[in-house]
Amino acid sequence: MYDRLREIDEAIAAGREALEALEDAADSLDSAKRWGIVDILGGGLITSVIKHSRLGDANHALADARVALARFSAELDDVRGVAGLTAEVNRWNAFFDIACDNWLADIFVQKEMSDAADRVDEAIETVKRAVRRLEDARRA
Template sequence: MNKSDARELDEAIAAGEDALASLEEARKTLKSASNWGLADIFGGGFITTAIKHSRIDDARDQIEQARRDLVRFSSELKDVRNLNLPDIEIDGFLSLADYLFDGAVADVLVQSRIQDALDQVNVAKARVEEIVATLKEQCR
């Protein structure tokens, strides 16, 4: 492996590790939102709902950062084009409905969306971990 190839490989690994860090932050925040969501389902009130949505908003920001990191990682891996970027869009109506109609149906719908986002982040994280491990093997 020549110096240029080694440098490109190092850059790809660094970009992958940045993406992993961003995805892990999003995963932790979504897990927190999920925990608050469960509390909301089982008798939470307005404060529980507000905290849950604060965590959801934080997770959206973290997922946007992860998305940027994944795009950078993907561009470093010109030969890897099947990297599925996670998508999190919790319907604004559900958020509004959760505040206005703080009842079991809205809470369960929002909880389902949180879990879907968490699943997507976990899948993306596993894929990036796999690719980074392969890149590190190529360095040896």
């Protein structure tokens, strides 16, 4: 019984760690999307650079999340499929966005950021559900 509770506690801790990293990534993606809107509406080179910096922040948070998710998925089968998350923008779109700095490139990058944000939001919900199930099992 004690071993089972300890394993559940370890899984809950790993899930919470993954959630924290995923939420950091979601925040960075939201910031990047806001900068993307500014860029679409007439931002310049600086705006594009800031936007891509925020994307880099999101990727660092997602790298942390992948480590925590790997630990979490060792305990659970429920979180399979979320370990491959990235917020990367196609390299050519990123180059085109910064080098050419036009509205068309801005829109392509904005779409990629929105898709990444949707994937992160889905992962957050999946992990939250799994953690809730663990917490319920712990109380039972």
